[in-house]
Amino acid sequence: MMMDVKEIEHLAILARIALSPEDKTELNQQMNKLLTYIEKLKELNTAAIEPLYHILPLHNVFREDLAIESPPREELLFNAPQCEDGFYKVPRIL
Amino acid sequence: MELYELTLQQLIKELESKRTNAQAIMTAVMGRINEVDGKVQAFLTLNQTAAMEKAAEFDRQPWPGVIAGIPFAVKDNYCTRGVKTTCASKMLEDFIPPYDAAVVEKLHGAGGILAGKLNMDEFAMGCSTETSAFFPSHNPWDLERVPGGSSGGAAAAVAADEIPLALVSDTGGSARQPASYCGVVGLKPTYGRVSRRGIVAYASSLDQAGIISKDVADAALVLGIIAGHDPRDSTSEKKEVPDYSTVLTTDIKGLKIGYPREYFQQAEGNVGTAVKKALLEFEKMGAIVEEVSLPHSEYALPAYYIIGPAEASSNMGRFDGIRYGQRDNSAENVAELISGSRQRGFGPEVKRRIILGTYVLSSGKYEKYYLQALKVRRLIRDDFTGVFNDYDVIIAPTTPNTAFKIGENASDLITSYRSDIFTVPVNMAGLPAISVPCGLVGGLPVGMQIIAKPFAETTLLNTAYAFEQATDHHQLKPDLGVR
Numbered sequence: 155m156m157m158d159v160k161e162i163e164h165l166a167i168l169a170r171i172a173l174s175p176e177d178k179t180e181l182n183q184q185m186n187k188l189l190t191y192i193e194k195l196k197e198l199n200t201a202a203i204e205p206l207y208h209i210l211p212l213h214n215v216f217r218e219d220l221a222i223e224s225p226p227r228e229e230l231l232f233n234a235p236q237c238e239d240g241f242y243k244v245p246r247i248l
Numbered sequence: 249m250e251l252y253e254l255t256l257q258q259l260i261k262e263l264e265s266k267r268t269n270a271q272a273i274m275t276a277v278m279g280r281i282n283e284v285d286g287k288v289q290a291f292l293t294l295n296q297t298a299a300m301e302k303a304a305e306f307d308r309q310p311w312p313g314v315i316a317g318i319p320f321a322v323k324d325n326y327c328t329r330g331v332k333t334t335c336a337s338k339m340l341e342d343f344i345p346p347y348d349a350a351v352v353e354k355l356h357g358a359g360g361i362l363a364g365k366l367n368m369d370e371f372a373m374g375c376s377t378e379t380s381a382f383f384p385s386h387n388p389w390d391l392e393r394v395p396g397g398s399s400g401g402a403a404a405a406v407a408a409d410e411i412p413l414a415l416v417s418d419t420g421g422s423a424r425q426p427a428s429y430c431g432v433v434g435l436k437p438t439y440g441r442v443s444r445r446g447i448v449a450y451a452s453s454l455d456q457a458g459i460i461s462k463d464v465a466d467a468a469l470v471l472g473i474i475a476g477h478d479p480r481d482s483t484s485e486k487k488e489v490p491d492y493s494t495v496l497t498t499d500i501k502g503l504k505i506g507y508p509r510e511y512f513q514q515a516e517g518n519v520g521t522a523v524k525k526a527l528l529e530f531e532k533m534g535a536i537v538e539e540v541s542l543p544h545s546e547y548a549l550p551a552y553y554i555i556g557p558a559e560a561s562s563n564m565g566r567f568d569g570i571r572y573g574q575r576d577n578s579a580e581n582v583a584e585l586i587s588g589s590r591q592r593g594f595g596p597e598v599k600r601r602i603i604l605g606t607y608v609l610s611s612g613k614y615e616k617y618y619l620q621a622l623k624v625r626r627l628i629r630d631d632f633t634g635v636f637n638d639y640d641v642i643i644a645p646t647t648p649n650t651a652f653k654i655g656e657n658a659s660d661l662i663t664s665y666r667s668d669i670f671t672v673p674v675n676m677a678g679l680p681a682i683s684v685p686c687g688l689v690g691g692l693p694v695g696m697q698i699i700a701k702p703f704a705e706t707t708l709l710n711t712a713y714a715f716e717q718a719t720d721h722h723q724l725k726p727d728l729g730v731r
Contacts, residue, residue, distance in 0.1 A: 162603070169561060169606040170568075170583070171599055172591035180596075181603060184661060188604055191662055192550045195620050198627070205622030206629060208453050209439050209678030215482035229346040235575035242570050244582050 157185050251276035252409045253725075256466040259318050259412060270310075270317035270361070274303040277319045277363055281410045284728050289385045290395075290405035292324050293332050293365040302361045313359025314473055320413040323399050324365040325372055326352055327446040331362065335448050336380035337370045339573045339593030349446025350481065351415055351457050351474045358473045363411060367401030370595045372417055372450045373560070374398050375425060375667045376657070379597040384654055387430060388726040389692050393651040396426030396667070402460045403430035408728060413470060414460040419450050420552055421646075421671025423458025424683035428646035428695025431685045431724060433712070435459040435467045438702045439678030440485040442471075443478030451559035452483075454552075454675040463722050464684060464712040468492040471705060490706055498714040500533055504639045505711075506540030511644035511670050514545075518689040523645045526686040526696050529718055530643070530711075540639060542631040547624050548673040549665065554608050554621035555676075560598075561605025567593060600661075629677040636701045641711050644670055646683040646695035670697060680705050684712045685721040693724075 162182050166173045173181065227240055236243040251273050254262065262268045278296055285291055299319065306317040322328065325335045327345035329352075334340045348356065356362075369379040377385040377400030385400045387393040388408040395404035402414035403426035416423045418436040427434025435458060442457040449455060457474060461467045475489040507527060512520045527537050569575040569589025576588030594602070608617035635642060647667050657664035674681045679702060683695040696715070700708035716722050 157607075161607075165603050165606045165610070166587075168610065169602050170565075170587045170590055171594065171602060172584075172587040173599075174591075177599070181600065184600055185604065185607070187661065188553065188600075192554055192608075192617065192621075194550045195547060195554075195617075195624055198544075198547060198620075198624060200620060200623035200627075203623040203626055205619050206626035207622060209629070210483060210485070212483060217479060225346055232346065233343055233572035235569065235573070235577075244570055245579060245585055247582060 157182060157189065252280040254412065255462045256315060256318060256412050256469060260315070263317055270303040270306040271300070273317070274299055274319055274361065274363070277411060281364070283730050284408050285410060287386060287391055287728060288388055288404050288408045288410065289383055290366055290401040290408065290410060291321070291364045292334060292336065292367050292382060292401070295331055295362050295364050299361050299363050306361070311359050313357065314469065315355070316359025318360055319363040319411060320355055320360045320415065321364045321366050321402070321405060321411045322352060322362070322414065323368050323402050323416040325368060325417055325448040326415060327448070328352055328362060328365065331365065333365065333448070335371045336368045336382060337593065337595065337598070338381045339567050341574070343572050347446060350443035350478045352446065354474050355415070366399070366405055366414060369398035369400070370598050371448065371564070372398040372419060372422055373597045373601050375664050376652070376654070377401060378654065378658070379595060381595050386654070387651045388728055389431065390651065393653050393692070394429065396429035396651060398422040399458070399460065400426045403427050403432055403434065406430070406432045406460050406462060407726060409725070412462060413466065415474070416458040416460055417447050417450070418456050418458040418675065419454045420556060420675050421668040423460060424646050424671050424681060424695065424697060425668055427460055427683045429651040429693065431693030431726070433461045433464055433467050433722065434683040435471065436674065436681050437471060437475065437705055438680040440483050441680070441703065441705065442474050443481040443484045445478055445480040449563040451556040452563060453559060454556065456675070464682070464709060464716045465493065465496060467682065468496055468709045468713070485703070487703055492706060492709055495706055496713050497710055498717045500530070500535050500711060500714045503535040503641065503711065505530055505535050505537045506635050506639035506642050507537065508540055508542045508545065508642060508644055510542055510545040514669060515645045515648045519645050519647070519649060519694050522687040522689055522694040523643070523696050526715065527643060529715060533714055533718060540635045540642065542635065542673070544624065544627045544631050545673060548628050548676055549669050551621040551624040551628070552672045552676065553604070553665065554617050555625065557601040557605030558609050558618050559605070561602045561609065564598065564602050569593070625676050628673050632677045632679060640700070640707055642699040644697050644699070646670060646697040650689055650692035650694060674699055678702060680708050682708055682712050684716060685724070686719070687721050688724065
């Protein structure tokens with residue numbers, strides 16, 4: 155099944171990546187090659203096979219509900235491109 | 249022998265006997281990097297000043313530890329407190345983590361000194377280091393060729409004697425494939441053996457820490473340091489950690505080795521022949537060597553290119569331009585801020601995998617692609633389990649070919665991806681595996697991959713060690729035209 159540029163645009167919105175018109179055309183071609191390649195899995199009849207989500211038989215891993223010290227706020231905000239008064243800064247929302 | 253040429257075990261002896269000191273070792277390593285890294289381009293960041301100070305401190309007042317006073321380097325997707333961690337991406341060009349990865353903590357705990365950070369494919373997505381946003385690394389055996397990837401900088405640095413030890417990640421072969429291309433040892437432990445805390449995530453159900461070293465004894469020594477449970481990684485297992493280093497033995501009489509037909513059929517002739525020759529070596533040592541079948545092998549790579557991107561599309565969601573990383577300051581609202589920052593920050597391969605992963609998880613496609621890939625994952629795991637009912641280890645080439653030329657696969661994604669066909673199935677099944685050098689073809693190294701049962705790292709290392717002791721492939725060194 156082939157993808158078109160419209161579908162790339164939809165995926166780009168879902169993935170929150172802005173794309174230039176050239177990016178879209180190129181990605182479209184590459185996606186179609188990759189899809190053709192992964193279509194190979196259709197050869198296998200897996201009706202009776204359970205999916206293997208994870209290699210370890212883990213479900214929920216619980217720990218004691220203990221308060222531990224967090225790193226200082228300045229340390230965590232250090233890498234933020236913009237912050238103000240100890241908060242991350244984003245463009246106006248409302 | 250120069251100090252920078254020595255293995256960890258040799259350096260430990262030199263320090264213990266006081267024939268040298270930590271400053272002399274660090275100076276030798278930094279000198280070697282200055283001498284050859286212009287050609288190899290393995291390092292993204294050098295921690296020179298801090299490392300030299302630390303070495304001087306050690307010489308004044310030595311601290312205890314298995315690798316006390318000895319330099320190591322890590323792939324640039326390991327968080328290092330106070331030292332830039334870029335993942336070879338514009339997105340994290342200026343990111344300085346406030347904490348160390350668990351593995352880095354453990355190496356510091358064992359007394360090691362961080363010398364620098366190594367180049368890689370952007371966010372570990374690639375097979376050649378060509379997707380690094382900064383520059384490709386070069387294979388020390390032939391500078392026109394790739395060192396492999398995604399841990400290409402690490403393998404190239406160890407092969408070029410720039411660093412005796414490098415810690416990496418392995419999601420689909422990123423420790424073993426570059427080790428194979430560069431003629432060094434690359435170990436991927438069992439999924440869950442080593443904490444992933446602080447290694448920037450790519451595909452969390454496949455990612456595992458890895459070791460690149462000059463020989464098997466060093467890999468065993470380092471695995472003993474980094475293995476074990478970490479409450480901050482809920483997938484790390486609470487199993488006891490054997491002392492891998494002291495139980496190493498060359499006695500593999502009666503060991504049952506299976507070599508998978510499908511892998512040898514897919515390997516280039518000379519590569520297959522080199523590994524077959526290695527199998528004869530094992531027979532001489534008293535191992536039982538027989539052909540086996542892993543029938544679903546050919547489906548592993550397409551399944552990986554569904555599961556890997558699916559998990560990546562989720563993991564990469566954290567890069568929003570707000571908390572860290574590249575930010576699009578021209579954005580007028582939050583949606584534009586996020587998508588603009590991601591457009592600027594991510595390179596083409598990362599964008600490709602995020603878009604592909606988003607697609608295979610999207611409504612209507614989930615069952616067709618993602619669920620089908622997970623079912624195939626079970627078939628691949630069951631193939632291995634079946635063989636391991638009768639055999640102790642599986643041996644195959646690490647890669648189907650030797651290192652390819654830089655730029656050679658630029659226009660053909662799938663051909664480039666295919667260099668991981670023998671390593672990807674191992675990650676899908678969560679198994680431990682190691683690549684060790686087993687000779688040269690056309691002047692380029694060939695790697696032999698040994699695969700063992702879950703948590704059977706002792707058997708894995710012994711098999712590799714026995715081969716290494718019986719041969720001298722690991723002692724071959726590339727000629728970089730400087731001495």
